[in-house]
Amino acid sequence: MTAGKLRPVPAAAIAEWHETADVVIAGYGIAGVSAAIEAARSGAQVLILERTSGWGGAAALAGGFVYLGGGTPLQRALGFEDSAENMEKFLLAAVGPGADAAKIADYCRGSLEHYDWLVGNGVPFREALWDEPGWEPPHDEGLAYSGGENAAPFNAVASPAPRGHVPRMRDKRTGERGGGYMLMKPLAETAEALGVRVSYDVRLTRLIVDGERVVGVLARRYGREIAVRAELGVVLATGGFAYSEQMVADHAPRLIGRPGAAIEEHDGVGILAATAFGAATAHMDATEVAFFGDPQMMARGILVNGQGQRYVTEDTYPGRIGQATLFHQDNQAFLVIDEQAHEEALATETATPVFRVPPTWAAETVAELEADMGLPELALQTTVEVYNTYAAQGLDPLFGKKPEWLRPLTGAVAAFDLRGATAGFPLGGLRTDLDSRVLHVSGEPIPGLFAAGRCTAGICTGGYVSGASLGDGSFYGRRAGLAAAKGEVE
Ligand SMILES: Cc1cc2nc3c(=O)[nH]c(=O)nc-3n(C[C@H](O)[C@H](O)[C@H](O)COP(=O)(O)OP(=O)(O)OC[C@H]3O[C@@H](n4cnc5c(N)ncnc54)[C@H](O)[C@@H]3O)c2cc1C
Known part of the structure; x- marks a missing residue:
């Protein structure tokens, strides 16, 4: 034209x-x-x-x-x-x-x-x-x-x-x-x-x-x-x-x-x-x-950026997560979730089953997952440690996720590659x-x-x-x- x-x-x-x-x-x-x-x-x-x-x-x-x-x-x-x-x-x-x-x-x-x-x-x-x-x-x-x-x-x-x-x-x-x-x-x-x-x-x-x-x-x-x-x-x-x-x-x-x-x-x-x-x-x-990303999984897990740091309230409107990711994180996002949360989320109903794909990485510990994802040592571990410390008290002082979705991530963990x-x-x-x-x-x-x-x-x-x-x-x-x-x- x-x-x-x-x-x-x-x-x-x-x-x-x-x-x-x-x-x-x-x-x-x-x-x-x-x-x-x-x-x-x-x-x-x-x-x-x-x-x-x-x-x-x-x-x-x-x-x-x-x-x-x-x-x-x-x-x-x-x-x-x-x-x-x-x-x-x-x-x-x-x-x-x-x-x-x-x-x-x-x-x-x-x-x-x-x-x-x-x-x-x-x-x-x-x-x-x-x-x-x-x-x-x-x-x-x-x-x-x-x-x-x-x-x-x-x-x-x-x-x-x-x-x-x-x-x-x-x-x-x-x-x-x-x-x-x-x-x-x-x-x-x-x-x-x-x-x-x-x-x-x-x-x-x-x-x-x-x-x-x-x-x-x-x-x-x-x-x-x-x-x-x-x-x-x-x-x-x-x-x-x-x-x-x-x-x-x-x-x-x-x-x-x-x-x-x-x-x-x-x-x-x-x-x-x-x-x-x-x-x-x-x-x-x-x-x-x-x-x-599957909103039921996001609410139960943590979203981290390319540096392994959280950047958004995971239980919010997914369009807000999309804007936060594209505008402020260079479209780099990973969803980290533990086995229990993953199973709970899979048991819920969804209008978008297309987002329910297998995780990209799965590991026995956060340290292993961090290495598999290619993140610098301690980057994800520190994020999870801070999240878990407060989640155990029903708190999220960084982003204000609601208590109903807060639980420390424990045991086997997995991550979804949501870059792009x-x-x-x-x-x-x-x-x-x-x-x-x-x-x-x-x-x-x-x-x-x-x-x-x-x-x-x-x-x-x-x-x-x-x-x-x-x-x-x-x-x-x-x-x-x-x-x-x-x-x-x-
Ligand atoms: C899968 C999907 C899910 C969505 N979900 C939602 C939702 O839940 N809520 C929400 O608010 N929005 C949603 N949207 C967005 C929303 O549908 C659109 O933004 C909205 O329809 C825009 O309204 P409109 O009248 O401007 O355009 P449209 O509804 O697209 O109407 C524009 C019309 O103009 C015609 N047209 C284009 N160029 C010309 C031309 N040169 N001459 C003559 N006719 C022309 C087109 O063919 C079309 O029929 C969704 C969109 C999609 C595709």
């Missing part, structure tokens, strides 16, 4: 408009469908342009966590107290640095209404809690901790409440489906029942502009260029840039060669087409990071305001242009919580649809 091909095209140069709608949305994933529903309910004629042959995007493949709180009916039914202020306190601590305080406050205050909106549009949540270390619930539990809320250091910052809301992972007609699919399906059905039109196999390439206003998009359909006119507004909902090698190299180079939890269609085109018209971006270096065991997707993108208006580098909204989802910088600007992408994608997707249907930018 060259910069020339991305430059906006003046409306005066368009000889024929192939399609017209009030609101034109590029991308039929979570942000696009949410925008479509709200724009259609506001009375706008809506057209979605989707590059692939079906709805869903990354959202339909996702585990399905939607980050919601403030005392949702599901939280309350399961006995958890939460408030918008408590949620905000947690997010401000967990998702920075550089957290967008206005967006976080807005998101937390709107969370209860957003839960009701999802349920009202047919998204099912089962009243059951998954309260074990893990990436996702192994069954169809509707609620889980998904950001380290109940682990150090955040359990001392805000009162812990689970906020990972997972749509029920079952569809009687089609069999087992993931939570993301069960989120997208009722929303897509709602959109289409509202009369939203969809053109599949249509790929947005450039914006069409009239002076300072965006009035449509150029797109490719089966190799031919088409011009699509938007009477009121264009919504960009094309996903992030995990699969643009150039953009990853330029902005988030730690992710080079390790895209994860994204789809190949996340090639950054929405971001580039808008920046070619002067749009501002934010937090382009921020990334979500998945870590391929990370993948992720960028969190940065177009700078938008609370109405999802795309902001120009001057700070002014660009008339006629709206965006949501991972082509924008959302609520996470450094740290991450599972559910933030489906959460802010749907939340600000709705705002984009509402604002676009109004048309005018004041």
Whole structure:
């Protein structure tokens, strides 16, 4: 893709408009469908342009966590107290640095209404809690901790409440489906029942502009260029840039060669087409990071870096472990565990059996293990000695692991080589305001242009919580649809 091909095209140069709608949305994933529903309910004629042959995007493949709180009916039914202020306190601590305080406050205050909106549009949540270390619930539990809320250091910052809301992972007609699919399906059905039109196999390439206003998009359909006119507004909902090698190299180079939890269609085109018209971006270096360690084993063992030293709370959200490993430990990590803990962990259920591989090294003593791992003599032994001394007292003064997971490592020990065991997707993108208006580098909204989802910088600007992408994608997707249907930018 060259910069020339991305430059906006003046409306005066368009000889024929192939399609017209009030609101034109590029991308039929979570942000696009949410925008479509709200724009259609506001009375706008809506057209979605989707590059692939079906709805869903990354959202339909996702585990399905939607980050919601403030005392949702599901939280309350399961006995958890939460408030918008408590949620905000947690997010401000967990998702920075550089957290967008206005967006976080807005998101937390709107969370209860957003839960009701999802349920009202047919998204099912089962009243059951998954309260074990893990990436996702192994069954169809509707609620889980998904950001380290109940682990150090955040359990001392805000009162812990689970906020990972997972749509029920079952569809009687089609069999087992993931939570993301069960989120997208009722929303897509709602959109289409509202009369939203969809053109599949249509790929947005450039914006069409009239002076300072965006009035449509150029797109490719089966190799031919088409011009699509938007009477009121264009919504960009094309996903992030995990699969643009150039953009990853330029902005988030730690992710080079390790895209994860994204789809190949996340090639950054929405971001580039808008920046070619002067749009501002934010937090382009921020990334979500998945870590391929078994959370049940991590909580029971210790994670050490390339020097054999602990560096993170092992019982926290695995995405936080991933960021700590990739950002601060040069992607060097080993999980050390004793035989008893290993057996206990293997007896637990997991949604990610793929992480349950045999250990890389096993030894009778920590000294032998240390030598087998190639660590300097005493490096690991000292770490284990310090850990064991405090664990025997139910304490972890270095990282604050909870007492329930603390037990001295004894007897035969093993280690898993987790060097390079990370993948992720960028969190940065177009700078938008609370109405999802795309902001120009001057700070002014660009008339006629709206965006949501991972082509924008959302609520996470450094740290991450599972559910933030489906959460802010749907939340600000709705705002984009509402604002676009109004048309005018004041
Ligand atoms: C396996 C997996 C698990 C995940 N688990 C979670 C989770 O539990 N919770 C969570 O919050 N997030 C999760 N994510 C991430 C989340 O799914 C995405 O970040 C989220 O879907 C982004 O929303 P979006 O609307 O921006 O993009 P998408 O949902 O991907 O939608 C973008 C759509 O735009 C289309 N498109 C792209 N380019 C163009 C173009 N040029 N023209 C027209 N259409 C275009 C794409 O084909 C796609 O359909 C997961 C992702 C994966 C893959």
